[in-house]
Amino acid sequence: FGLASAVLYTATNVALRHCVQIDAFLVSAAKAIPTVVILGPYLIWMLNRGEVVASSLRMVPRFVGAALVGQFIGNAFFQLALARIGLAISVPITLGTMIIGAAILGKVILNESVSFRTLIAMVILLASILVLSSPGNHLQVEDEAMMTSEVDSLTTAAEIGFGSVCAALSGLAYAVFGTTMRQALTGGLSAPLTMFISGSVGAISLWGVS
Secondary structure (H helix, E strand, O other): OHHHHHHHHHHHHHHHHOOOOOOHHHHHHHHHHHHHHHHHHHHHHHHHOOOOOEOOOOOHHHHHHHHHHHHHHHHHHHHHHHHHHOHHHHHHHHHHHHHHHHHHHHHHOOOOOOOHHHHHHHHHHHHHHHHHOOHHHOOOOOOHHHHHHHHHHOOOHHHHHHHHHHHHHHHHHHHHHHHHHHHHHHOOEOHHHHHHHHHHHHHHHHHHHO
């Protein structure tokens, strides 16, 4: 499932890279719609079968807050980063900060242990993020067809810095969202319900802003 998720996220990110001329919040709002459309009927089907959708709703308010963070800062800021530093740089920065943030939040909030090997890996990840986000790498564009637009959008260090910060904040937002989702899953909410809530929060809030 993890490998399938990675492949599908890669395909999604490639598609998102082709939408950078559209408002980032509008793109993120559209991205939330399929989750609601697909999981809404699925949840109704689960209820009709007598399956448990939620054994407790106490985590719903906290998860809604985390979903807002994930949708606005995670999805929208990632889209802003794609427009400024491209796919090949945005993804490593986002994933690196997400892994580091998740390890820290897992230790602080979920009381999960962090091994010495994990700490070493985090340091290496942090070093790689600094290398990948350096201004000298931005000319290594991934698609010749986009070369002109990418070079034009990356002509200033300020743009590169802004894109890198957006990617890092997106990763941290995903870490917050992932940690809270783990709490919600162990606190009584089913996986389909959590994703439906996340999609609904994104669809309503991001479409409202757009």
